[in-house]
Structures are given as structure tokens and as C-alpha cells.
Amino acid sequence: MGNLSRARRVTAALGFIGLLFAVLGIIMIVMVPSIIKQQVLKNVRIDPNSLSFNMWKEIPVPFYLSVYFFNIVNPEEIIQGQKPQVQERGPYVYREFRHKSNITFNNNDTVSFLEYRSYQFQPDKSGGQESDYIVMPNILVLSASMMMENRPGFLKLMMTFVFSTLGQRAFMNRTVGEIMWGYDDPLIHLINQYFPNLLPFKGKFGLFAELNNSDSGLFTVFTGVKDFSRIHLVDKWNGVSKVNFWHSDQCNMINGTSGQMWAPFMTPESSLEFYSPEACRSMKLVYKEQGVFGGIPTFRFVAPNTLFANGSVYPPNEGFCPCRESGIQNVSTCRFNAPLFLSHPHFYNADPVLAEAVTGLHPNPKEHSLFLDIHPVTGIPMNCSVKLQLSLFLKSVKGIGQTGNIQPVVLPLMWFEESGAMEGETLETFYTQLVLMPKVLNYAQYVLLALGCVLLLIPIIYQIRSQEKCYLFWISFKKGSKDKEAVQAYSEFLMTSAPKGTVLQEARL
Known part of the structure; x- marks a missing residue:
């Protein structure tokens, strides 16, 4: 009798535990997605108490700037009117350091900050030294010549004389370090002396001289603390909500984020939009495919074919004109009126006539397309490679002898890649907190429900x-x-x- 009573008590206990497990599993199935969403919303906003704040403030991902130059093989022949021939040199790799300062939280759910950048040459990752010499167009001479194209003849003759006196030619032979970070030029000193407001720089001239040890402008972005729908979106840049470089309101709009983090819970219908101070415009990337980086699920976003399309191919880009062939964007209005163009490297995804006009260009999507791999749940980049090319339009200008018989051509100067990938302890922490733990919780809720149902069957x-x-x-x-x-x-x-009277009879077999 005692054994029977004990068995009944054990069975009842198991049934009660099973009921608890089943109820807990059901609660987790209903509540866990909401809890995870709330935690993500809490920790991706720009708030000193959020887990991602330090990642936003001091980006832990190592960024590298890889620069490739187009060395001019036949400069004298180009002056005589022949087709340009270039040879790609590089990469020249620099470690890029970024940190935010002057962080100020405002009353309208925004935060203002300056992000400073500095670069350190990495010889072990590079395909050459900063002391390597590169032959490339003299941007100052050729740009000044283009600006004088419609001026009176005597001014052109005067400019030709000035160029000759200062020893200026259409092409120059400079080191990588000089082209990158600046060199002293007597022409710059002369221009600054007589036309002090013509150039935006007063000292050395270099393609990246303005970027090193400088900031990218004052960004004011929404924190998402009060209004999560606007998280990371740019409110103003340098105090303005739109720029005035272009010829339409749409092209002048400052859209998207500052290019570091995006809103969480992305879908394949989402897009990545950000404002680039270097390009003086907002850019939009589109979804391409799903992937995995370091065990973390990602969405890959790439540049659409219309990013640098001209106005005739893609009417919304008409505001960036005057345009030339499709696939290159005129950035002269935000680069001291120099005839500079922005595009993908080797004129990838552009009108084929651009690459055919220069010998030595070989565009292909694997090497020259850009991408960003984003963790869709948090909107944080895992791996990125942004590749852009800077080119100069040059041609002969009648009256300026230095330009000779140069045929009109958009000549590539260089292209660069900014790349970064989450790695090491940061990647492990990210994987544990944002991938592994949610996965464990997801499995645990169904295990509890199944175990609870099994235990409930025992008393039955x-x-x-x-x-x-x-x-x-x-x-x-x-x-x-x-x-x-x-x-x-x-x-x-x-x-x-x-x-x-009864007769008993013997039974016989």
C-alpha cells in the first residue's frame, strides 16, 4: 500500500513539473521574440547606456584605405593627340583610424559630433612604397586651362606664360606620398597671392591632404531614444539640412545615415542610404542577397546601376549634370570647379566607350564593385568594401600651349577602396550576444514545451x-x-x- 501511495505522489509531481515546463515553453514562444526586439531597440540606439554606444563612438573594426594609381605610360604622345595608356600601380595601403569627439546630445532627440580621421601607411600590406614615382595629369594646370577655355585670348596667353615661367606642364612625375598628402607648388602660392579665395586650401596640394588629421564635418543625427523610426538618420550636416552643390532639390537632399549604422530589422525590401561628404551627395545601395559572415547572417547591399547614371538614362540624376557618358558623376561643383568625375573603378558599370578610350582598363564586377554586408537584425555592418574612382576630364584648350593637341578624354587618376570587417573579440562578443543567445532561447522554448508534454503524459x-x-x-x-x-x-x-427406489449406475468409460 505504501509503494502505491509513493508512486502516486511521484507521478503527480512529474505531471506538475511537466505542466510548468509546457506553460513556460508557451510563454517563451509568445514572449521571446518581443523581448529580443525590445532588447535590440534598446541597445542599438545612440545612448550612453546602450551596448552599441561604445561601438558607435569608437569603431572597433579595423578600417583600411587601399589606393591604386593609374601611371601614365605615354604622356608625350597624349599631348600629341594619341590615345592614353595607363598602368595600374598599387595597392598603397593605409590603416584608417576614426574617433568621434565633441559629442553633444540635443533636446530634439539628436546628437551632434565630429569624426576625426587619420591614416598610417602599412608597408607590409602594400604593393609599393610611398617614395614610388607616378606620372599623372597635373590637375592644377589642366583644371585652370579648362576654366579659361571661354576667356579672352590674351588671358590664355598670359596663363601660358605663367605656366612656362613656373615650369608647369600638363603631366607631372610625383611620389605617392606627395600625391596623397600634398606637395608645395609655386602655382598654388601665386593663385593664393593674387586670388586669395579661389582655392579652398592654402598650403600643400594633395588628393587626400584634406582628409588626414581632419574631420568629415559636423553631423547631427537622430538617436532613436524618443522616436525610434528616425534612428541614425542625419538631421543636419554642417548646420544645413540640404546642400547647394547641385541643380535640383532632390539631388541636394541629405538623406539616410552618416554611413556607420542603420535601422534594425531589415528586410530584402530595405535599402541602405547614407550621406557622403567626400562625394557631396547622398547615395543609396540596394539589397542583393543573403549571406553569412563569421557565423552571423547578413544581407548584402550593392550599388544599383543608376548610382552614377546620367540624366538621360536616369532622370532623377539630372540635377547632378552637366553630364557626360553614363556611369560617371560630375563633382566639379563641389571640387573648386575642377573637371573631376566620380565613378566605379575602371569605369565598371559605365558606358563602355569610357574604358575603350583608355588603354589598360579592365572593368569587372569581382574586383571593382562595392558592397556592404549588414546584420539585418541590428543594422550593424559586418563587412564592407566601398570602391570609388576619381577621374579628370582633359582636352586641348586653344591658346594654352601646355595642353597641346590632347584629345577629349576622361582620364582615370586613381581609385581607392575603404574596407573593414568585424573580427577577433568584437566578432565573438557580437556572435554570442546577438546570434548564439537568441538561437539558444529559440531552441529552449520548444524543448521546454516538448519536455513538458512528455512529463504530462506520465500521470495520464x-x-x-x-x-x-x-x-x-x-x-x-x-x-x-x-x-x-x-x-x-x-x-x-x-x-x-x-x-x-433409485438405482445407481456405474459410470463406464
């Missing part, structure tokens, strides 16, 4: 078995009682004396 099965035993015992007891009554009746019959 026990109850059914108990009822079967009782029934069998009752049937067995009832059948045994009838047999005993029959035997007893037969025995009594034999023991009773036979009536007189």
Missing part, C-alpha cells in the same frame, strides 16, 4: 494503467466466485442420499 498513462488493473482484478474476482459456487453445489449433490 499511470491513471489509465491503474484503471486497467482494477478492471482486470474485478473480472478475475467475479469469474472465480462463480467457479467456487459450482463446485460447492456439485459437492453437496454428491453428499446427498439418493431417494428410495
Whole structure:
């Protein structure tokens, strides 16, 4: 009797535990997605108490700037009117350091900051030294010549004389370090002396001189603390909500983020939009495919074919004109009116006539397309490679002898890649907190529900078995009682004396 009572207590306990497990599993199935969403919303906003704040403030991902130059093989022949021939040199790789300062939280749910950048040459990752010499167009001479194209002839003759006096030619031979970070040029000193406001720089001239040890402008972005729908979106840049470089309101709009983080919970219908101070415009990338980086699911976003399309191919880009062939964007209005163009490297995804006009260009999507791999749940980049090319339009300008018989051509100067990938401890922490733990919780809720259902079956099965035993015992007891009554009746019959006159017969087989 004691064993039976103990078995009943154990069975009841298991059933109660199963009920708890099942209820807990159901609660987790209903609540866990909401809890995870709330935690993501809490920790991706720009708030000193959020987990991603330090990542936003001091980007832990190592960024590299890789620069490739187009060395001019035949400069004298170009002046005589022949087709340009270039040879790609590089990469010249620099470690890029970024940090935010002057972080100020405003009353309208925004934060303002300056992001400073500095670069350090990496000889072990480079395909050459900063002391390498590169032959390339003299941007100052050729740009000034283009600006003088429609001016009176005597001004052109005067400029030709000035160029000759200062030893300026259409092409120059400079080191990588000089082209990147600046060189002293007597022409710059002369221009600044007589036209002090013509150039935006006063010292050395270099393609990246303005970027090193400088900031990218004052960004003001929404924190998402009060209004999550606008998280990371740019409110203003340098105090303005739109720029004035272009010829339409749409092209002048400052859209998207500052290019570091985006809103979470992305879908394949989402797009990545950001404002680039270097390009003086907003850019939009589109979804391409799903992938995995370091065990973390990602969405890959790439540049659409219309990013640098001209106005005739893509009417919304008409505001960036005057345009030339499709696939290159005129950035002269934000680059001291120099005839500079922005595009993909080697004129990838542009009108084929651009690459055909220069010998030595070989555009292909694997090497020259850009991409960003984003963790869709948080909107944080895992891996990125942004590749852009800077080119100069040059041609002969009648009256300026230095330009000779140069045929009109958009000549590539260089292209660069800014790349970064999450790695090391940062990647492990990200994977543990944002991938592994949600996955464990997801499995745990179904395991609890299944285990709870199994434990709930134990008392049910026990109850059914108990009822079967009782029934069998009752049937067995009832059948045994009838047999005993029959035997007893037969025995009594034999023991009773036979009536007189009755003949007993012997039983025979």
C-alpha cells in the first residue's frame, strides 16, 4: 500500500513539473521574440547606456584605405593627340583610424559630433612604397586651362606664360606620398597671392591632404531614444539640412545615415542610404542577397546601376549634370570647379566607350564593385568594401600651349577602396550576444514545451494503467466466485442420499 501511495505522489509531481515546463515553453514562444526586439531597440540606439554606444563612438573594426594609381605610360604622345595608356600601380595601403569627439546630445532627440580621421601607411600590406614615382595629369594646370577655355585670348596667353615661367606642364612625375598628402607648388602660392579665395586650401596640394588629421564635418543625427523610426538618420550636416552643390532639390537632399549604422530589422525590401561628404551627395545601395559572415547572417547591399547614371538614362540624376557618358558623376561643383568625375573603378558599370578610350582598363564586377554586408537584425555592418574612382576630364584648350593637341578624354587618376570587417573579440562578443543567445532561447522554448508534454503524459498513462488493473482484478474476482459456487453445489449433490427406489449406475468409460 505504501509503494502505491509513493508512486502516486511521484507521478503527480512529474505531471506538475511537466505542466510548468509546457506553460513556460508557451510563454517563451509568445514572449521571446518581443523581448529580443525590445532588447535590440534598446541597445542599438545612440545612448550612453546602450551596448552599441561604445561601438558607435569608437569603431572597433579595423578600417583600411587601399589606393591604386593609374601611371601614365605615354604622356608625350597624349599631348600629341594619341590615345592614353595607363598602368595600374598599387595597392598603397593605409590603416584608417576614426574617433568621434565633441559629442553633444540635443533636446530634439539628436546628437551632434565630429569624426576625426587619420591614416598610417602599412608597408607590409602594400604593393609599393610611398617614395614610388607616378606620372599623372597635373590637375592644377589642366583644371585652370579648362576654366579659361571661354576667356579672352590674351588671358590664355598670359596663363601660358605663367605656366612656362613656373615650369608647369600638363603631366607631372610625383611620389605617392606627395600625391596623397600634398606637395608645395609655386602655382598654388601665386593663385593664393593674387586670388586669395579661389582655392579652398592654402598650403600643400594633395588628393587626400584634406582628409588626414581632419574631420568629415559636423553631423547631427537622430538617436532613436524618443522616436525610434528616425534612428541614425542625419538631421543636419554642417548646420544645413540640404546642400547647394547641385541643380535640383532632390539631388541636394541629405538623406539616410552618416554611413556607420542603420535601422534594425531589415528586410530584402530595405535599402541602405547614407550621406557622403567626400562625394557631396547622398547615395543609396540596394539589397542583393543573403549571406553569412563569421557565423552571423547578413544581407548584402550593392550599388544599383543608376548610382552614377546620367540624366538621360536616369532622370532623377539630372540635377547632378552637366553630364557626360553614363556611369560617371560630375563633382566639379563641389571640387573648386575642377573637371573631376566620380565613378566605379575602371569605369565598371559605365558606358563602355569610357574604358575603350583608355588603354589598360579592365572593368569587372569581382574586383571593382562595392558592397556592404549588414546584420539585418541590428543594422550593424559586418563587412564592407566601398570602391570609388576619381577621374579628370582633359582636352586641348586653344591658346594654352601646355595642353597641346590632347584629345577629349576622361582620364582615370586613381581609385581607392575603404574596407573593414568585424573580427577577433568584437566578432565573438557580437556572435554570442546577438546570434548564439537568441538561437539558444529559440531552441529552449520548444524543448521546454516538448519536455513538458512528455512529463504530462506520465500521470495520464499511470491513471489509465491503474484503471486497467482494477478492471482486470474485478473480472478475475467475479469469474472465480462463480467457479467456487459450482463446485460447492456439485459437492453437496454428491453428499446427498439418493431417494428410495433409485438405482445407481456405474459410470463406464
